[in-house]
Amino acid sequence: MDELSVIEARRLASEDTQQPDTQTPGANLDSELWIDRYRPKRFVDLLGDERLHREVTTWVKEWDHCVFGKRKAKRKTREDEGGNYLPEDEYHRPNEKSSNFIQKLVQLTYDRPFKDRRKKQKGGKRPLLRPIICICNDLYAASLAKLRPVARIVRFTRPADIHIVKRLRDVCEYEDLKAEPRALSTLVAIALGDLRGCLNTLQFIKSRNQQVTEQMIRMATAGMKENESSFLNVLNNLFLPMSKKRIKELGLGEEEETKYVDRLSRELDGSGALDRIATGCFEHYAKRHQHDATFSKYLKANEWLVSYDLLSNRMRSEQEYALMPYLSYMLVPFYPLFQERGGERVERPKADWETYVKTKANEEIYKSLAHAVRTGNGRRTGHYRDLVSEQILHLEFAPYLNRIISPPLRPVNSQVIRPEEKAILSRLVNIMVSLELRFVQEKAEDGQLMYRLDPPIDVFVTYDGKRAADIAVSRYAVRHLVAAEIDAQLITRQAEAVERSKASRPSFFGQRPAEDDADVVEGDGIDPEGEGTLGRAGPDEQRPRKKAKKVDIADKPAVDFFGRLIVPKAATTGTKPNSAAARKQPEKAYKVSYKYNEGNSAAVRKPVKVSSFL
Amino acid sequence: MLWVDLYRPRALDDLDYHAGLSDRLKSLAASGDFPHMLFYGPSGAGKKTRIAATLRQLFGPGVEKLKIDQRVFLTPSRRKLDVNIVQSNYHIELTPSEVGNYDRIVIQEVLKEIAQTQQVDLSARHRFKVVVINEADSLSRDAQAALRRTMEKYMSNMRIILCANSTSRLIAPIKSRCLLMRVAAPNHDEMHKVLLRVADKAGIRGGIPDEAADEIIKDANGNLRKAILVFERSKCRRAPDLTGPLTIAKPDWETYCHKVADMIVQEQSPQRVMDVRAKFYELLSHCIPPTVILKTVADRVVERVDEALKADIMHWAAIYENRMRLGNKKIYHLEAWVVKVMSLYKHFLFDIDMTGFDD
Numbered sequence: 001m002d003e004l005s006v007i008e009a010r011r012l013a014s015e016d017t018q019q020p021d022t023q024t025p026g027a028n029l030d031s032e033l034w035i036d037r038y039r040p041k042r043f044v045d046l047l048g049d050e051r052l053h054r055e056v057t058t059w060v061k062e063w064d065h066c067v068f069g070k071r072k073a074k075r076k077t078r079e080d081e082g083g084n085y086l087p088e089d090e091y092h093r094p095n096e097k098s099s100n101f102i103q104k105l106v107q108l109t110y111d112r113p114f115k116d117r118r119k120k121q122k123g124g125k126r127p128l129l130r131p132i133i134c135i136c137n138d139l140y141a142a143s144l145a146k147l148r149p150v151a152r153i154v155r156f157t158r159p160a161d162i163h164i165v166k167r168l169r170d171v172c173e174y175e176d177l178k179a180e181p182r183a184l185s186t187l188v189a190i191a192l193g194d195l196r197g198c199l200n201t202l203q204f205i206k207s208r209n210q211q212v213t214e215q216m217i218r219m220a221t222a223g224m225k226e227n228e229s230s231f232l233n234v235l236n237n238l239f240l241p242m243s244k245k246r247i248k249e250l251g252l253g254e255e256e257e258t259k260y261v262d263r264l265s266r267e268l269d270g271s272g273a274l275d276r277i278a279t280g281c282f283e284h285y286a287k288r289h290q291h292d293a294t295f296s297k298y299l300k301a302n303e304w305l306v307s308y309d310l311l312s313n314r315m316r317s318e319q320e321y322a323l324m325p326y327l328s329y330m331l332v333p334f335y336p337l338f339q340e341r342g343g344e345r346v347e348r349p350k351a352d353w354e355t356y357v358k359t360k361a362n363e364e365i366y367k368s369l370a371h372a373v374r375t376g377n378g379r380r381t382g383h384y385r386d387l388v389s390e391q392i393l394h395l396e397f398a399p400y401l402n403r404i405i406s407p408p409l410r411p412v413n414s415q416v417i418r419p420e421e422k423a424i425l426s427r428l429v430n431i432m433v434s435l436e437l438r439f440v441q442e443k444a445e446d447g448q449l450m451y452r453l454d455p456p457i458d459v460f461v462t463y464d465g466k467r468a469a470d471i472a473v474s475r476y477a478v479r480h481l482v483a484a485e486i487d488a489q490l491i492t493r494q495a496e497a498v499e500r501s502k503a504s505r506p507s508f509f510g511q512r513p514a515e516d517d518a519d520v521v522e523g524d525g526i527d528p529e530g531e532g533t534l535g536r537a538g539p540d541e542q543r544p545r546k547k548a549k550k551v552d553i554a555d556k557p558a559v560d561f562f563g564r565l566i567v568p569k570a571a572t573t574g575t576k577p578n579s580a581a582a583r584k585q586p587e588k589a590y591k592v593s594y595k596y597n598e599g600n601s602a603a604v605r606k607p608v609k610v611s612s613f614l
Numbered sequence: 615m616l617w618v619d620l621y622r623p624r625a626l627d628d629l630d631y632h633a634g635l636s637d638r639l640k641s642l643a644a645s646g647d648f649p650h651m652l653f654y655g656p657s658g659a660g661k662k663t664r665i666a667a668t669l670r671q672l673f674g675p676g677v678e679k680l681k682i683d684q685r686v687f688l689t690p691s692r693r694k695l696d697v698n699i700v701q702s703n704y705h706i707e708l709t710p711s712e713v714g715n716y717d718r719i720v721i722q723e724v725l726k727e728i729a730q731t732q733q734v735d736l737s738a739r740h741r742f743k744v745v746v747i748n749e750a751d752s753l754s755r756d757a758q759a760a761l762r763r764t765m766e767k768y769m770s771n772m773r774i775i776l777c778a779n780s781t782s783r784l785i786a787p788i789k790s791r792c793l794l795m796r797v798a799a800p801n802h803d804e805m806h807k808v809l810l811r812v813a814d815k816a817g818i819r820g821g822i823p824d825e826a827a828d829e830i831i832k833d834a835n836g837n838l839r840k841a842i843l844v845f846e847r848s849k850c851r852r853a854p855d856l857t858g859p860l861t862i863a864k865p866d867w868e869t870y871c872h873k874v875a876d877m878i879v880q881e882q883s884p885q886r887v888m889d890v891r892a893k894f895y896e897l898l899s900h901c902i903p904p905t906v907i908l909k910t911v912a913d914r915v916v917e918r919v920d921e922a923l924k925a926d927i928m929h930w931a932a933i934y935e936n937r938m939r940l941g942n943k944k945i946y947h948l949e950a951w952v953v954k955v956m957s958l959y960k961h962f963l964f965d966i967d968m969t970g971f972d973d
Contacts, residue, residue, distance in 0.1 A: 278943075279943075282943075282945070282946060282949070286884050286887045286888050286891070287884075287888070288884075293960070293964075294957060294960055294961060294964070295882070295953055295956055295957035295960060296957070298884070298887065298953045298956075298957070299953055299954065299957055302946070302949060302950035302953050302954070303950070305943075305946045305950065306934075306937055306941065306946055306947055306950050309937075309941040309942055309943045309946050309947070310937060310940050310941050312942070313940065313941050313942040314940070316942075317715075351891075351892070351895060352895075352945070354895075355895040355898055355899045355945075358899035359898060359899045359901060362899060362900060362901050363901055366901060374682055374698065387616075387618065387619070387839075389709055389748055389749060390709075390711075390712070390749075391657070391749075391903060391906075392657065392839070394867075394900075394901045394902060394903070395865065395867065395902070395903075395906065396658075396837075396839065396840050396843060396865065397843070399865035399866050399867070400840075400843040400844065400846075400847050400865070401616075401843075403847040403863065404616070404843075404846055404847050431616060459900075460866070460900060461866045462866075463866060463867075463870045463896055463897075463900070464896060468863070468866045468869070
């Protein structure tokens, strides 16, 4: 709101979106609004910081090259018209929510640099040849976040009251309206420098009277539009009484000064950020260290917050937006409860947002854990799936899993480990492998090496930054040992998978089922002896991927659609072999060679038999 | 593999307790007339184990060939919803509450799809497919209403098995369309039996000592899953046998909740309100459901205060829990309850002081 555009032309252009509250009957009288009549037509008419205006004009002129190009003549005429030059293309931001629109704008600006280079590209968009000028009240609105970096920001500040008063006096002279000097300055003060509002009020008064007095101003501005004030201002107004200066500006009597409901509820509605204000109230009220022996104020404050929450939630879930006007009244009571002259300013609430961000991050960790539990290591049999339904996962599984995977182990070499410790270790490794938990080596900020659990499920036993006391801190050496064992386990599984694929290959082509229904394949991924038993995590997925990629497709062990090995079921026999192609393939199957494409010497790049890798 | 899953009974005959229930399920599966069912009971009592066993009884081991995939549903407002679906040739399992308020869409889409496809496997034992709906008690009203119609309409080629903790949040028309199966929490002896079996299968020499088992069972409070998790954890901590006193660590969130409760009882001041709030935020950010927080803290507070206050504190906890469900910002309600309790407590102390002055 600080940046009221002073170039009235622009301000007025957005008139259709912001119809002033004071409807002017003068329009009938004169069929023209003063704001139109006194809209500045030339550069010199502009009110406000002149240097700023010059800057903007220079910027606009820089566009001439793009905008006019061949149409120089047109520009000439415009210049002849009077030397003033105002931007043509104006986009009005229709609504805060129109992120699509903003998106489009940003896109347009990005198109430009590419265009110059690739003009040939067919069907491409034309380069942006017009300046885009956006006008906003709140520069830091969330919807503008993307636009800000690509835009040149010109900040208009409210011109000094004295200039506005002077301009108003000029207008009054033109219109034969006698104005007390004090009346005009009062008007400007009440309107907080809103020139359009002032002009409308004056025209309104003119339609009835021939002169303006302070008294009339007070009457006329009674229903004047409150300036849109920022969320933080409104929040402060809830906790701090009105400043003496503002009271004087508004000319309120002692009795009026104490009235607050109307004033505050209107401000709250105008802010358009009720939820955030509610959060702000919640965050702030307990910081007022007021003496409240029985907590009666706190009780009331919480009652109001709870009611606000219930009402707003009901409104949203049932889409009863007729309730909207009542919402602000739920927050007004914070004023009588907690207002205090000279209290500290309210800060932007952040605890709620921080919690939200943290919750989201933790939910992601839970999700990755749940995913690993469901389908970890190629296990497709749905074991464990009960454990990951939300409540159980959060309340029981995560805390105990953390304890199960941190048994007391001594940091010793895996070769000299005692048998009972060996058993613990191997069990731990099994569990961790089957749940896709790993220790990942990382460098801490001080350069020290450490092992981090991945996914970091240990956050769920960490409250206030402290780990649970009953879980032994696992030392680097222990984690190193475990990590090595996990890697070893994974490698053995890979090797097993390769072995199995080798063994299954010759018999495979003779038995290929004629058609592979997706469901059947699903079952085929599971080796027959494991059917119906538990404790077997299909390691098929662990085949070395890189090797498989380079081998001729015909020589690869047959896999199903998902890349898993098809192991024939003992039961499925008798399906017809797939004639010619299938019979030819087994002969080729053993001529496998592998060639490194990278490497400096021919010694490395020479073809090597795949069998020498196995 | 964890023991909870490794030693889970797979068939109705293998179940360790509730033999009567198993018999009923067996005869139901054998009769050609299998109804819609609603399994309910406390967490960790064995509902899902029984559902899986029943399915196996119905269709044979084929139901254990599962595939898991993630389906994407589109809301009318073009938001994408990811739902994990577990299915075999004979049944499909889903947890619609994963998507919160949009569960109706998931229910409708999935059920329609199942209902409109006939069983293609000619060797299947039954013509119908089974839909297992987990966490049925957190289904929204809309979703329950959608369910109610489909349950009648597509009875010919679909049966629904609902799984819920309690029936209180299910609408009556759904309850009346289902055969209600209560799976009660196992009692002390039953749990002991199960623990012994697990110890036996896990090859623990000497089994599980009675004192240790007692401790675990007492702590688990009827939740067998928790008991087995704790058992496995204790085993990990102190190999190879479990003799000697056993300290059972509570889950961290529970310890933390208890700390919060102690803070409330110790001091009632604005500063304390802020401190407690920070703790609540910490708990919420660990994805602990606010109703659980409220319940745990309230239980603990009640333990620590005077008899005269207990009823009031629980009363208000119930009220704020209800409001919490209706509302959106959970933290407001949690704090409102804390302030209420602090105020009650202060009033209580105040009164005592006054009588002291009178004497």
